[in-house]
Amino acid sequence: xxxxxxxxxxxxxxxxxxxxxxxxxxxxxxxxxxxxxxxxxxxxxxxxxxxxxxxxxxxxxxxxxxxxxxxxxxxxxxxxxxxxxxxxxxxxxxxxxxxxxxxxxxxxxxxxxxxxxxxxxxxxxxxxxxxxxxxxxxxxxxxxxxxxxxxxxxxxxxxxxxxxxxxxxxxxxxxxxxxxxxxxxxxxxxxxxxxxxxxxxxxxxxxxxxxxxxxxxxxxxxxxxxxxxxxxxxxxxxxxxxxxxxxxxx
Numbered sequence: 072x073x074x075x076x077x078x079x080x081x082x083x084x085x086x087x088x089x090x091x092x093x094x095x096x097x098x099x100x101x102x103x104x105x106x107x108x109x110x111x112x113x114x115x116x117x118x119x120x121x122x123x124x125x126x127x128x129x130x131x132x133x134x135x136x137x138x139x140x141x142x143x144x145x146x147x148x149x150x151x152x153x154x155x156x157x158x159x160x161x162x163x164x165x166x167x168x169x170x171x172x173x174x175x176x177x178x179x180x181x182x183x184x185x186x187x188x189x190x191x192x193x194x195x196x197x198x199x200x201x202x203x204x205x206x207x208x209x210x211x212x213x214x215x216x217x218x219x220x221x222x223x224x225x226x227x228x229x230x231x232x233x234x235x236x237x238x239x240x241x242x243x244x245x246x247x248x249x250x251x252x253x254x255x256x257x258x259x260x261x262x263x264x265x266x267x268x269x270x271x272x273x274x275x276x277x278x279x280x281x282x283x284x285x286x287x288x289x290x291x292x293x294x295x296x297x298x299x300x301x302x303x304x305x306x307x308x309x310x311x312x313x314x315x316x317x318x319x320x321x
Contacts, residue, residue, distance in 0.1 A: 072091065072094065072095065072098070075168075076094075076098070076122070076168065079122070079168070080094050080121075080122050083121070083122070088283070088285040088286065089283055089285070093283040093284075093285070094122060096282055096283050096284070097121060097122045097123050097124065097279065097282055097283065098122050098123075098124040099124055100123050100124055100125070100191045100192070100282045101123075101124070101125040101126075101127070101189060101190045101191050101192075102118055102123050102125070102126050102127070102190065102191065102192050102193075102194060102278060102282075103127045103129065103186055103187075103190040103192070103193045103194065104118070104126060104127065104128050104129070104194045104196055105129045105130070105178050105183075105193065105194065105195055105196060105197055105202070105206055106129075106130055106178075106195070106196030106197040106198070107128045107129075107130040107132075107142075107144065107154035107155050107157075107158040107196075108130070108132070108138065108142050108154065108196065108198070108267075109138075109141045109142050109196075109222065109262065109267030109271070110196035110220050110221075110222060110267050110270060110271040110274065111128070111130070111142075111144070111154075111158065111194075111196035111271070112141070112142045112143045112144040112145070112158070112267065112268075112271065113143070113267055113268045113269075113270070113271025113272050113274075113275065114194050114196055114220075114271045114272075114274050114275045114278075115128060115144065115158060115162055116143075116144065116161065116162065116165055117271075117272055117275035117276075118194075118275055118278065118279075119162040119165050119166045119169055119171070120165060120166060121275070121279055122166070122168075122169065123169065123278075123279075123282070124169050124170060125169065125170045125171075125172070126162060126169065126170070126171050126172070127171075127172040127173075127174060127186065127189075127190065128154075128155040128158045128159060128162075128171065128172070128173050128174065129155065129174045129176065129178055129182075129186070130153070130154045130155050130158075130174075130175065131175055131176055131177045131178075132153075132154050133151055133152060133153055133154065134149045134150050134151065134152050134153075134154055134157050135150065136150055138154075140264050141262060141264045141265075141266075141267050141268075142154075142267075143268070144157060144158045144161040144162075145157045145158070145161075153173070153175045154175075155173035155174060155175050156173050156175070158171075158173065159171045159172075159173040174186075177202075178197065178202050178205065178206060179205065180205040180208065180209065183205055183206060183209040184209050184212070184213070187209050187210070187212070187213040187215055188213065190215060191215070191216075191282060192215065192216050192217075192218065192278050192281055192282055193206065193209075193210055193215055193216070193217045193218070194217075194218045194220075194274055194275075194278055195207075195217060195218070195219040195220065195242075196220060196271065196274070198221070198223075200246060203219070203242060203246070204242070204243065204246075204248045206242075207219075207232065207241055207242035207243055207316060208243070208248075208316050210232065210234060210241070211234045211241050211316050211317050214234050214235050215234070216231065216232070216233040216234075216235065216281050217231070217232045217233070217241075217242065218230075218231050218274045218277045218278050218281070219231075219232060219242055219274075220270045220271060220273070220274040221270070222262060222266045222267045222270045222271075223260055223262060224260055224261055224262060224263065225263050225266065225297060225298040225299045226266075226295070226296070226297055226298070227266050227267075227269065227270035227295075227296045227298070228270070228293055228294060228295050228296070229270055229273045229274055229277065229289060229293070229294045229296075230289050230292065230293040230294070230308065231277050231281065231288045231289045231290045232290070233281065233288075233290050234317060236290055238290075238291060238310060239290045239291060239310065240291065240308050240309060240310040240311065240314075240317070241310075241314060241316050241317040242316075243311075243314050243315060243316040243317065244308065244309070244310055244311040244314045244316075244317065245293075245308055247314075247315070248315060248316065249315060263298050265298070266296075266298050269296060269298070270296060273294065273296075277289055289305075291307060291308055291309065291310075292305050292306070292307060292308065293305065293306050293308055
């Protein structure tokens, strides 16, 4: 670390759980953020500010006026621009010392498998089950930790799935890819603006914990946040031996 980095990240260096060694791990890390919308707009800036050295943004959408109520990486000046390009511009202004890669594409299984070889951690900031399943499957196949978040209306949830941990469930242990779920979206159901910020920053915090290796990330647990009551709950989640993705037969 050079002098400028020591000064920029000095507040991290004062924390015994991070210190110089932990900050170096962040600077050498590569995080994939799938989704540059509401959750991604909270996740990516905090990863960038914390000094994650390489961030890849993956999203196929363009910025629309309706996004600006909650997607704070984007502005009226970037309406019509791809979300990943808008996000890259925001992150590079926030921290010019990191590398930001923008990929405007859908998170299909082939693309995810190509990217998985290069990343250390994946953050699922998408808003539909069909996308979440291939993200999870690729993480299991390539033994990459996955930080999953979701937010809708006034409710959010976060969990960490780490296939390197033999006791960790995967996303499919809870939501089977063989089941059909009704897709809902913020556009049709609405969402409380700060909710994505709350859930997204928790995701970012979990990712930093996993990358540095301190504390107790939400492995085997799911955190539930209710913005109406400001109530936080946790539920225990176990690995499913019959899971079609990470079960013993697979």
